[in-house]
Amino acid sequence: MIRDALLFQLGYNATLVTLGAMLLGMAAGVGGTFLFLRKRALVSDAISHATLPGVGLAFMVMVAFGGDGRNLIGLLGGAAVSAALGLLGVAWLASRTRLAEDAAIGAVLSVFFGFGVVLLTMIQTMSAGQQAGLEGFLLGSTAGMLRSDAMIIAGAAALTLGLVLALRRPLTLAAFDPGFAASTGLNVARTDLAMMGLVLAVTVVGLKIVGLILIVALLIIPPVTARFWTERTDHVVVLSGVFGGGAAYLGAAFSAALPDLPTGPIIVLVGFAIFAVSLLLAPQRGVLSAVLRHRMFQRRVHLRQGLLALAQGQPIYEPLTLRLLRREGLALPDGVATPAGRARAGKALLDETRWQLVRQDPSFEAAAAHYDGLTPIETVLTVDQLDEIDQRLPQPHEVSRP
Amino acid sequence: MGLELAVSDGQAMDDHAARMQSPLAIRGMTVSYGQKPAIFSVDMTVAPGAMTAIIGPNGAGKSTLLKAALGIIAPLAGQTLVFGQPIRRQRHKIAYVPQRASVDWDFPTRVLDVVMMGLFPQLGLLRRVRAPHRAKALACLARVGMESFASRQIGQLSGGQQQRVFLARALAQEAQLYLLDEPFAGVDAATEKAIINVLKSLRDAGKTVVAVHHDLSTVSEYFDHVFMINTRKIAEGPLAEAFTERTLQETYGGRLAGAQMDQIGRALAAR
Numbered sequence: 001m002i003r004d005a006l007l008f009q010l011g012y013n014a015t016l017v018t019l020g021a022m023l024l025g026m027a028a029g030v031g032g033t034f035l036f037l038r039k040r041a042l043v044s045d046a047i048s049h050a051t052l053p054g055v056g057l058a059f060m061v062m063v064a065f066g067g068d069g070r071n072l073i074g075l076l077g078g079a080a081v082s083a084a085l086g087l088l089g090v091a092w093l094a095s096r097t098r099l100a101e102d103a104a105i106g107a108v109l110s111v112f113f114g115f116g117v118v119l120l121t122m123i124q125t126m127s128a129g130q131q132a133g134l135e136g137f138l139l140g141s142t143a144g145m146l147r148s149d150a151m152i153i154a155g156a157a158a159l160t161l162g163l164v165l166a167l168r169r170p171l172t173l174a175a176f177d178p179g180f181a182a183s184t185g186l187n188v189a190r191t192d193l194a195m196m197g198l199v200l201a202v203t204v205v206g207l208k209i210v211g212l213i214l215i216v217a218l219l220i221i222p223p224v225t226a227r228f229w230t231e232r233t234d235h236v237v238v239l240s241g242v243f244g245g246g247a248a249y250l251g252a253a254f255s256a257a258l259p260d261l262p263t264g265p266i267i268v269l270v271g272f273a274i275f276a277v278s279l280l281l282a283p284q285r286g287v288l289s290a291v292l293r294h295r296m297f298q299r300r301v302h303l304r305q306g307l308l309a310l311a312q313g314q315p316i317y318e319p320l321t322l323r324l325l326r327r328e329g330l331a332l333p334d335g336v337a338t339p340a341g342r343a344r345a346g347k348a349l350l351d352e353t354r355w356q357l358v359r360q361d362p363s364f365e366a367a368a369a370h371y372d373g374l375t376p377i378e379t380v381l382t383v384d385q386l387d388e389i390d391q392r393l394p395q396p397h398e399v400s401r402p
Numbered sequence: 403m404g405l406e407l408a409v410s411d412g413q414a415m416d417d418h419a420a421r422m423q424s425p426l427a428i429r430g431m432t433v434s435y436g437q438k439p440a441i442f443s444v445d446m447t448v449a450p451g452a453m454t455a456i457i458g459p460n461g462a463g464k465s466t467l468l469k470a471a472l473g474i475i476a477p478l479a480g481q482t483l484v485f486g487q488p489i490r491r492q493r494h495k496i497a498y499v500p501q502r503a504s505v506d507w508d509f510p511t512r513v514l515d516v517v518m519m520g521l522f523p524q525l526g527l528l529r530r531v532r533a534p535h536r537a538k539a540l541a542c543l544a545r546v547g548m549e550s551f552a553s554r555q556i557g558q559l560s561g562g563q564q565q566r567v568f569l570a571r572a573l574a575q576e577a578q579l580y581l582l583d584e585p586f587a588g589v590d591a592a593t594e595k596a597i598i599n600v601l602k603s604l605r606d607a608g609k610t611v612v613a614v615h616h617d618l619s620t621v622s623e624y625f626d627h628v629f630m631i632n633t634r635k636i637a638e639g640p641l642a643e644a645f646t647e648r649t650l651q652e653t654y655g656g657r658l659a660g661a662q663m664d665q666i667g668r669a670l671a672a673r
């Protein structure tokens with residue numbers, strides 16, 4: 001069953017829903033990247049919670065005019081309007097009052113959400129006979145989704161994705177250096193508004209699949225995950241789209257195969273699994289590699305210090321240093337250097353002396369930047385440069401006695 | 403202001419002509435954070451092809467003046483002309499170097515990417531980055547001695563290196579007017595020398611350089627014009643006219659210590 005879902009074998013509708021979820025995940029990951037880089041990730045929480053009263057009011061209005069309250073376009077339209085009001089509320093509170101943005105987010109989020117829950121409860125009591133199914137907007141539900149709904153979601157997600165990619169340069173500039181961005185004539189406030197608008201679009205489109213409580217996760221987890229793997233903005237954007245799309249695809253497929261599971265939480269859990277793996281295993285910024293790198297570095301430092309101490313005939317007290325020297329066959333248990341140890345010690349001392357000379361000379365500034373007390377100098381300087389440095393080495397045999 | 407009423411029409415005509423030709427002419431610039439003005443009705447007419455230092459005590463509004471002139475912060479009043487025209491049509495002639503501390507250096511971007519940002523205005527939204535663009539960015543890095551750092555993450559740089567990367571980005575903009583906010587703040591001696599050499603080469607190529615500067619002892623060595631400000635404009639012009647003991651006292655009030663005054667006195671004498 002799960003295999004069928006993953007391979008799009010559950011029929012046309014389920015396939016469409018899965019594809020729609022995947023596009024949504026990509027759009028959310030890519031759009032969320034700029035929110036994350038601009039350090040405004042929590043704004044998306046306010047936007048998503050502010051959609052709820054819009055959903056309720058749209059349902060009531062459509063029923064009052066004798067229509068079908070469950071029309072997706074109508075519901076999403078209502079969600080967009082109230083989310084935009086919530087967003088403007090946050091922006092207004094943050095810029096016109098002394099409230100900080102996080103406080104403004106908290107206030108707007110809770111008030112809008114509370115109002116929305118009241119509306120939903122009223123709708124439930126009113127329409128006791130017919131199922132309104134609005135609870136699906138809280139946690140996401142693909143069960144019973146119409147083919148046209150899936151098409152709308154897929155189309156809107158694709159459009160949003162395209163818009164974010166088209167605006168990537170101004171969005172990057174505004175996120176990294178708003179002052180410089182403004183000096184080139186970029187309207188930073190309008191760029192921020194465009195970014196929020198795109199996030200709002202992703203949120204509204206994602207309501208039906210992921211639900212308003214968890215859409216935030218789809219906006220934030222993928223970029224944070226991507227950041228573990230790269231130091232380049234464009235790569236964060238692409239990876240975030242891949243992670244978001246992948247999590248949404250897997251999550252939607254699982255929940256299509258096991259209809260009792262809500263779609264949103266499954267997608268978020270898959271996203272979290274990718275995050276957890278990245279946190280642990282990413283090569284540069286991952287936790288494991290950081291621990292390993294630290295251990296390796298510590299060992300190299302100890303070894304180097306031990307060799308320098310041997311070269312200068314100083315005693316070695318640190319047990320770790322002694323242990324490392326012994327294991328490498330460079331010193332005997334009593335701390336006396338072996339022939340191999342003496343050779344390595346002499347080399348280490350020469351290296352250190354050469355580095356001192358390089359670091360004193362401003363013309364070697366670029367090379368001196370590589371100094372960390374461990375890097376062998378011949379990996380940084382050319383043979384000619386080494387010769388030049390060696391001319392300046394102190395020449396012990398030429399020292400004359402007074 | 404009363405004096406201005408008394409000057410002849412001829413003087414007013416000269417002022418007008420100077421403003422129209424100036425790379426950066428600011429009129430009546432007023433900015434306030436809250437109720438207290440940070441700068442009040444400041445006029446500035448930057449001399450073309452010169453290196454001008456904006457000096458004044460902490461909180462005097464030096465950075466604010468630049469930011470307001472560029473529209474980075476909204477002024478209460480005031481207008482900016484760039485080569486005689488409103489700034490919004492002249493953005494491509496300006497390169498701005500913000501304070502180094504104003505950005506997050508853990509941002510996921512490499513040195514070369516930062517320099518490429520200087521090319522964004524000419525790349526527009528969608529044009530692809532091609533080999534010539536990359537070559538140009540690398541050449542700008544070379545001018546500040548940072549080409550071997552091109553693929554480093556910016557967080558791995560020292561303060562001085564970060565400042566040089568910012569300068570390289572400004573060079574990539576190929577502007578006529580370079581505005582720098584405290585380019586020498588917290589940088590090492592080698593960087594300070596590298597930056598001042600690049601700025602002097604820009605001036606020698608006919609560009610105009612304006613820098614917020616805080617080290618009074620190097621003003622006469624590095625710059626040929628000064629603009630002195632303490633909320634209001636105090637003095638403006640070539641060093642010999644504007645950078646005097648009287649204007650310094652007026653700008654800094656009683657806040658210059660005796661030792662500082664001696665140091666500046668020597669700098670003035672060496673001028």
